[in-house]
Amino acid sequence: MCQLLGMNCNVPTDIVFSFTGFAKRGGHTDTHHDGWGIAFFEGAGVRHFVDHQAAVESPIAELIKNYPIKSKNVIAHIRKATQGHVALENCHPFVRELWGRYWVFAHNGDLKEFAPLLDGPFRPVGNTDSELAFCYLLQQLRARFGDTAPPLDQLRAALAELVAGIAAHGAFNLMLSDGSALFAHCSTRLCYVVRQYPFVTARLSDEDVSVDFSQVTTPEDRVAIIVTEPLTTNETWTEFRPGELKVFVDGAPLA
Numbered sequence: 001m002c003q004l005l006g007m008n009c010n011v012p013t014d015i016v017f018s019f020t021g022f023a024k025r026g027g028h029t030d031t032h033h034d035g036w037g038i039a040f041f042e043g044a045g046v047r048h049f050v051d052h053q054a055a056v057e058s059p060i061a062e063l064i065k066n067y068p069i070k071s072k073n074v075i076a077h078i079r080k081a082t083q084g085h086v087a088l089e090n091c092h093p094f095v096r097e098l099w100g101r102y103w104v105f106a107h108n109g110d111l112k113e114f115a116p117l118l119d120g121p122f123r124p125v126g127n128t129d130s131e132l133a134f135c136y137l138l139q140q141l142r143a144r145f146g147d148t149a150p151p152l153d154q155l156r157a158a159l160a161e162l163v164a165g166i167a168a169h170g171a172f173n174l175m176l177s178d179g180s181a182l183f184a185h186c187s188t189r190l191c192y193v194v195r196q197y198p199f200v201t202a203r204l205s206d207e208d209v210s211v212d213f214s215q216v217t218t219p220e221d222r223v224a225i226i227v228t229e230p231l232t233t234n235e236t237w238t239e240f241r242p243g244e245l246k247v248f249v250d251g252a253p254l255a
Contacts, residue, residue: 002092002108004190005076006175006226008182008248012042013223014068017211019076021204021231023055023065035091036061038076039104040069041179046102047071050091073177077106089126093175096122098138099149101178105134108228109171109187133166137176152181152247156254159183160245167243175226182248184226186240192226193235194252202232222251 005022007015019038036058037050047069051058055078077092092106107130114129120142122135140162141155149155159176163185166172173190176183184190195202197220199213226248230237240246247254 003228007074009223010250012070036078037091039093040071041073075175108173111169114169185245190240191237196222
């Protein structure tokens with residue numbers, strides 16, 4: 001299956017360090033070579049990059065590793081295809097508009113006998129179970145709340161219910177963001193780390209690279225990194241419980 005990477009921060013931050021290790025899993029230290037993608041929220045806009053090439057071979061991935069785009073919410077994905085052929089339209093993350101906001105979604109898993117009726121404006125372009133699930137989620141949210149976004153607590157409760165229903169069809173590890181919060185659901189495997197003062201030096205597990213975060217941050221900065229498998233060897237990563245939905249705001253999980 002695929003792997004996920006998310007970042008949620010209290011100030012715009014670049015993801016170069018984490019993405020450098022993550023991209024190595026796209027065909028070098030792991031077998032996720034069926035495409036990749038990444039999306040950065042910047043204000044009301046989204047920078048969205050996808051490529052059907054393996055991340056270790058993609059010149060676009062090299063651009064991301066060398067261009068420190070700063071964002072408060074980032075979602076990235078490396079693909080090992082289970083449903084849908086290897087093509088650009090099947091590369092995560094997917095982007096749609098709802099309530100005048102962009103929503104970004106990526107999925108790791110495999111859904112069986114999942115064929116919901118789509119009767120609104122949200123339709124998949126590719127042929128993955130992931131994009132179908134994303135369109136269904138947005139359709140159901142719009143059906144529940146109409147044209148106005150609900151408060152965060154109501155949105156969280158609705159997503160928990162909807163996601164549990166989809167996860168009954170198989171593994172449904174996901175990341176979803178509208179630029180103000182990052183939602184992460186675990187079916188089988190997700191973990192996270194919160195980097196905050198006092199910052200330490202972190203070392204990647206997939207490449208011989210380390211960063212002393214105390215030299216590139218301020219004491220007020222806080223960054224949450226959420227990923228399928230830990231990216232570093234010397235940080236304490238917290239595992240999600242199966243079936244758990246967490247919401248990250250300003251670099252930390254909400255209670």
